[in-house]
Amino acid sequence: MIDAVELQVLLGALRAICEEMGAVLIRSAHSANIKERRDASTALFDALGQMVMQAEHIPVHLGAMPAAVATVLREDHAPERPWILNDPYRGGTHLPDITVILPVFAQDRLIGFSANRAHHADVGGPSPGSMPSDSRSLSEEGVVIAPRVLDEAAIGELTGQMRQPEQRRADLRAQLAAARTGARRLGELDQRVGSERLAEAFDAVLSYSERRTRACLAALQDGSRQARDVLEAREGDLEIVLRASVTGDALTLDFTGTAPQHQGNLNCPLAVTHSACYFAIRVLTDPDIPPTAGAYRPVEVIAPEGSLLNARFPAAVAGGNVETSSRVADVVLAAFGCALGQGTMNNLTLGDREAVYYETIGGGQGACPDADGPSGVHVAMSNTLNTPVEALELEFPLRVVEYSLRVATGGAGAHRGGDGVIRELEALRALDYSLITERRRHAPPGAAGGRPGARGRNLVDGREVPAKASGRLAAGQRLRLETPGGGGYGPA
């Protein structure tokens, strides 16, 4: 029997192991994405591949870590034989996210897996940074790594196909070091409590998370709710359709009726759809519930194969990971009566042969039933810092003409949505630009009688350009992004 004290001590111990793995990874990696933006996750699994704890900072990794471990579960495992993958159709999310998995043994018995995932600065392919705005198949987005054993030969072969191979090697070694830290600590825990008791403890942690989720779901009203929304592809709107059904203490999220997969890169592999759903569920239930396989047992996600939300190889996925995932979280929240935030990361890439600059821009968050939405923040699936104007102007041939709140763009209501942001940049020499944005044609809706937030706008020298656009700015030309406001809540 695992009592209430043992349970809490174990939860704490598992959480501490995941955090320590994260600290090791961040400390020894070289990519700025990992070190400074902490675009990385770590997790522990039991011998059956069930996730027993995750240190989660990146929403899009929530559902995707279990998918990664599931793909290598049936392999022939040995101590110190780690696995690597990034294939979005076999456990990955998008190509820059590389996952390393290490089986954990106590004596000769497999007791679990230690895994981590990190966003590398580059994984090859035609565009630097491996996040092209106009890719039409996976191979245009970088090196695809099917699950394989990660040894020195694999490290050499893979990093040889990427930009800055020295840095990539360092990042992979950091991931290995983190995985080994997790394995060592899990081994110590096994030694301390005994193998049988550890298995019992994992079960207790999983059922505990399940009980917590069920308690929250039971508080929601039974019945079916529907929501629909769209993504703004170049060739027209792509619809996402959801029927969310609460039955007692269980939840079904059924995306049947959603648009088929897309020739561009707005597609999601199923793992990314799961991540977005799990993120929304954490918002709707209690973020204090440990992110384990148990927490999601009461949830079923249905996404038809070949649809935008369960795309088939070799569909391109770069935009799905950043934009479609946001919309999936949005429709789940909308189904439960939430006012929506800006629903886009406003991805902007500017550059020439010498310099490449990528940023995402904040906007308005949706209002809550009891509070206004914050203005000028990243919403939902994005979670990054703003690039200071002073840093930007120093590093790149750009001048920031305006950076301000877009006043009164949050939807009116009993509580107002947050305001969007205006960011206007002047090119100091000729630069290519590329935009992946959303909510330019359709506004973020309010809820319970609250008004929608304002649509976003993209302008080049005052002329509007579409949500997805690329082109060239001459020296002196200005690119202006006006990001969406959040929806209001309740009648004004």
Add this chain to the structure above:
Amino acid sequence: MVGTFREFERAATTEIDAALSPLLARYLHRLGETCRQTGLPEPRIMQSTGGLIDLETAASHAVRTVLSGPAAGAAGAAFLARATGEPRVLCMDMGGTSCDICVVDDGAVQERGAAAVGGRPIALPMLAIHTVGAGGGSIAWRDAGGALRVGPQSAGAEPGPACYGRGGTEPTVSDANLLLGLLPLDAPLAGGVSLDREAAARAVGRLAHELRMDPIACAEGIRRVAGGGMAGALRVVTVHRGVDPRAYALMAFGGAGPLHAAQIADELGIETILCPRDAGVLAALGLVVAERRRDAQRSVLFSGETLTESAIGQVTGELAEQARRELGDPDADTRATYELRYRGQSFELPVGGELETSPEELRRGFEAVHEERYGYSAADQALELVTIRVTATLPGGRLELGTRVSEEDVWRGRRRVWLDGREQEAEVVAGAPAPGTGIYGPSIVELPGSTLVLPSGWRGGVEASGMIRVDRVR
């Protein structure tokens, strides 16, 4: 006010300063007036840096004081670490509502150039202090999944733990400690009021019933869960810095810190525990011994051709003059901190140094710090000096430690306590034991401001400075 690079952080710091200063100024002016009337000197105020400023400066720039309380405790801990000669110390300052953690290396608390406090960016130098929501008043509860949780809700000082007898009914960490016999009934928690064991038993008993546990097991569980949270936080703080907690001594202070030190040392594999005899009032000691300090800083963004010895010297000269002027002493000691990064990185690492320094010296210092923090350095990458900070200081009060204690003030006895899952007899040492006194676990040392709990397996004694040092003997 701030003088450094990054407009958002700079503006946010200025805004917080504008919002807090009128509130703090009203209070400080009242305090100053009362001191004048009663013939006391004007108080100086502790900044987040662990250094003191005059009352008027604090009143006009409250943002400098956001970590005032924890910084005073850390300053006291650093002073005692120097006095006891311990080079590597992990400090835990546990009071009623929270536990502040910091690392003292070679007698100095690690500093940061900026940090988030309460979720708000503060772009000013401050001590690197990490806070966990676990204190003596932290409330134990059963969550919706049936786990025993401790905190972050706290009973605070009013009504306080159930054992204060002031109407609190929720079981807290202090109630658990009292029930296990680890806290004396006359512990100085509630300001001289004797504690109510029955009330503690009722509160813990109710939770035990909910959890279907024995009340004593429940009380021990509360201690384990609270200690586990602190040990986890200490581990993460050290791992982020790339150091092994086992190489450190654990210094426990604050009213509740020494109650939990041994348990945390066990979890982290730490071999030495330090407990200042004045553990309950270490923050006050910190205020007495802290240096007076002013910082002047400026972002310069020097790299390549602009990063020269003379350019650095000119800026440090100007900043030193400003800092000394603000401190009111043209001869005050000065030291410089250089915030450096490789070109392309978005965060800097601080490197201490002289006012006169060369780019080569800065690179050597930076690469050592980068190596320690991140596990590598890159000799071929361009270096960028982002911000220069000059600190001017005047020494704090002088203090002789370890005098004026006689054995007569100490009472020795024995008491039944629950420790390590079983009831046992422990030696009780009440009062402030004199240097040379031996301490052997299992024992309870009831210091004037806090209580040190040592299970069997720990032994040591009181040093000349009044520091209790015990080592693991297993």
